[in-house]
Amino acid sequence: MAEISTKPNNKALVVLSGGQDSTTCLFWAKKEFKEVYAISFNYGQKHQHETAIAQSIAERAGVSFKLMDIYFISQLATNCSLTDSSIKMDKEKPEGSFPNTFVPGRNLFFLSIAAVYARSLGIRDIVTGVSQTDFSGYPDCRDSFIKSLNVSLNLAMDEQFVLHTPLMWKDKAETWEMADNLGVFDIVRNETLTCYNGVVGDGCGHCPACLLRRKGLEMYLEKKNLKH
């Protein structure tokens, strides 16, 4: 992996939500970098225990954890079911618009804040679990956005940040495989929170995030069993 061999100081900052994807990325970073830090965000999300879960995963992984309060995001988000509990969540992406689980600018803010924080720690490498493969209609999970933002961040601060996206082209089955190869399949399966209804581990089983996660899990387990 040419990308990784360029790391200058062996330190990385992981944007950690405590879900399947970012947790897998945290353990990926632990393997790739010597010193790993995690950052999570309180942005008025419905499931406030999300950040407590992120923190306990960071502790288990033995990495330093920073929680940032950025409530302005929920002031800004209009008609969003993830930050406004009076709105019923879309089960599917509506034709011609975003699902109402879209928090406008979320990854823009997460990664921008992560970059300023990384800079203060002398960290250049930043890891995020976004994936274009399963991007569910969120434009800020796409590869072109991440690459554009990488340039913007470097120009904003005259730095040489590298945004790492180990899951960008993986589907959920491949992400499960990655967690298994990293030796953290059980942690990811039992301790992470992906479910839109706030249920840890295998989740509520019927929200869009659970359906996607379970389908990937079943595909991966099937593939694994065929091998043995």
Place this chain on the structure above:
Amino acid sequence: MAEISTKPNNKALVVLSGGQDSTTCLFWAKKEFKEVYAISFNYGQKHQHETAIAQSIAERAGVSFKLMDIYFISQLATNCSLTDSSIKMDKEKPEGSFPNTFVPGRNLFFLSIAAVYARSLGIRDIVTGVSQTDFSGYPDCRDSFIKSLNVSLNLAMDEQFVLHTPLMWKDKAETWEMADNLGVFDIVRNETLTCYNGVVGDGCGHCPACLLRRKGLEMYLEKKNLKH
């Protein structure tokens, strides 16, 4: 101005700090667009009355005003004299580094938040007073950063924002001339706050911002007197 002729809905949002530059931009926007909105930020800056000044300028201009609290910026800024009153301000840009008046990522956050807010109002055109000519060593005032961020914002939200920078290539004398041509020379001279020491109008007279502002004013007045 080809750029302006493309405006689809005649609405614009101005990032307003209440200083000379953004106030001039506010009146520029009033001339160019039918409906103008202003947004200001509380980010823990030393001179808290800055936002009150911005608000009174917006009221005088008859535009709707939004104030956003984004204190996380001062949590992030390390060794910055504008947000930490225990630090003495650099008078000049230190060799090989930024002046300690640099708040890392400030324009990145201001413009990103402005974009999400603009989107919620159905506004596409966003105006900022940044200038590369007098950029004082701040990388996030440069044209390349603004253009890169414009692309990042559009990709983040699948929108067609246009970031307008009417002062990008103007020096302070030309900015005074612009205010005069817009008929707001006295408002800009007497009611704006540019001074790092928080003194309205002509300011304390000795901080870097006052020196720059006064030099431009003197140059412009000299040029104007020569004409008459």
